[in-house]
Amino acid sequence: MVASFCNPTCSLLLHLPISKYSEHYTAKKLNSRSLDYNVLEKSEARITSLRASKVNMDVDLPVGERLYVGMDFGTSGARYALINKEGTIRAEGKREYPLYMSDETVDWVKSWRTTLFGLLEDIPVSLRPAVSSISIDGTSATTIIVDSNTGEPLCNPFLYNQSCPEALPIVKAIAPPNHTVCSGSSTLCKLVSWWSSLSTPKSSAALLHQADWLLWLLHGKLGVSDYNNALKVGYDPEIETYPPWLLSQPYSSVLPLVQAPGSVIGSMTEDIRTRFGFPKDCVICTGTTDSIAAFLAARANQPGKAVTSLGSTLAIKLLSTRRVEDARFGVYSHRLDDKWLVGGASNTGGAVLRQIFTDDQLEKLSEEINPAEASPLDYYPLQDIGERFPVADPKMQPRLHPRPKSDAEYLHGILESIARIEAKGYSLLKELGATPVDEVFTAGGGSKNEKWIKIRERVLGLPVRKALQTEAAYGAALLAMKGAVQ
C-alpha cells in the first residue's frame, strides 16, 4: 500500500517542508509546532564541550533553566539523557539490565522496573528540581498483557523479536493483505496468541508496550500508548484510530488509548515525585520506539535522509513523503508528524557481533580492516533462526561460516555482510515507492566504528556518517521537551 500524507503544518521536532495533500485520506490537522534546528545545531559545540568535562555533572544551572529527561530501554541496556531547551546535555548515564530469573526464564518486568528506578536515582539530585518532563522509548512490539486494575503482568512479556507464527493465519484472515500486523513478530500476533491460550483470564486485561508500561509506573494512568508503539498492534496513525476490522474483534477491549508521541499523559505521581525530589509540575509524556528515538536524536530533517540504528539489531528509518508498507518484506511506515518514517528492523546486528567478539576485540580487530577492500566472505549474521526484514522469513537460518583463520578477516566479512543487508533494505524501500535515500546517519553502538562506516559508504554508494547524537535517549528527551513546551 502506498499513500502520500499531508498536512500544511510544520512538525514540532523536524523542520519539514510542507507536503502535498494526501491522495487517500482526508488529512487531519495535526497539532505540532516547529523547533528551531539552528539553535540545536549551534549547541552541538556546547554539548561536546560539556561532555568533555564529565558525564553526570552537578552543575549550577542558569536560574530558571528547565530540563527534560529521555530514557531509552534498548535491547541490551537502558540509558537516560537530561537536556535543556537548547538541546545541551546536562547529564546522562546508562545501566545494564539486572538478570532476575524466575522458573528458569528472565523476569524482564522486574528487570525493567528496577532499571527505571535505578536511572531515576542516577539523575543528579541537584538537577531533579529543574526537570519538567520525562519520556521513554522502548523496543518495538515488546508487549506486556497486564491486569487492567493493578497493572501487574498476566503473563511473561513478548519481546520485540519474539514470533507467534501460530497466530499469523488468524491475523491474516482479518487484516488487509500485507498489512504491517501480518508478521509473526507483530504486536497483534502476540495479542492473538495470548487471547487464544486457554489458561489466561480475559475479562480485566489490558495490552501495553514496554515504553507504555514503564511510563505508567511514573504517571499511574493505565492503558495509554503512542502511535509509534501502537502501529504493530494495528493502529492507523494516518486516520488516528484503530481500523474497523480490528475494533470488531473480541479482544479490542484490551487495546490502549493512543496519543501522539511526546504528548502529556499526566503528572508524575506524588509518591515518586517526593521520593526522588522532582517538582510538582513534572509531567510524563508518551514515548516512541527505540529506533524512532534514534532517528529523532539524529535530527535528520529532510525527505531522503535516513538513520540506520546499529544496535543489537539493525533498524533502518528513511524520512519519506510517501507511506509504504508490505509485510511480505517486513516494511512498514511510522508516522513522524506530517511525514513517514519508512523502514524495517532486521534480526542481524550488534548482538551477533557480541556473541563472537567483546567490544574491545571489535575495536582492536577493526583497526586491522581496510574498508576500501571488499570482503569475499558472504554471511547472513543472525543470532537465531528467523529474519524480519528485508526478508520476512521466520525460518531463515544464520550463515556465519566458513570462518577464516584471521579474526580480523572474519569481522570484516561480518561487517560487510551486515552492510549488504542494510543496502538491500534501502533499495527495497525505493522499489516500494518511498523517497529514495540520499544520505544515511548512523546511531547505536555500532556508530562508533569508523571502519564500518567506511565499509557501509562503499557498499551503499551513499554518504554515511555518524549522527551528531547517537543515543536514542536523546531523541526521547526531545519528545519530553515537546510535551513540556506544548
Ligand SMILES: Nc1ncnc2c1ncn2[C@@H]1O[C@H](COP(=O)(O)OP(=O)(O)O)[C@@H](O)[C@H]1O
Ligand atoms: N566498535 C564496535 N563496532 C561495531 N559494533 C559495536 C562496537 N562496539 C559495540 N558495538 C555493538 O553495539 C551493540 C550495542 O549497541 P546499543 O545501541 O547499545 O544496542 P541496544 O540499544 O540495541 O542494546 C552491541 O551489540 C555491540 O556488538
Ligand SMILES: O=C(CO)[C@H](O)[C@H](O)COP(=O)(O)O
Ligand atoms: O529491533 C528492535 C529492537 O531494537 C525493534 O524492532 C526496533 O525498534 C524496530 O522497530 P520499529 O521500526 O517499530 O522502531
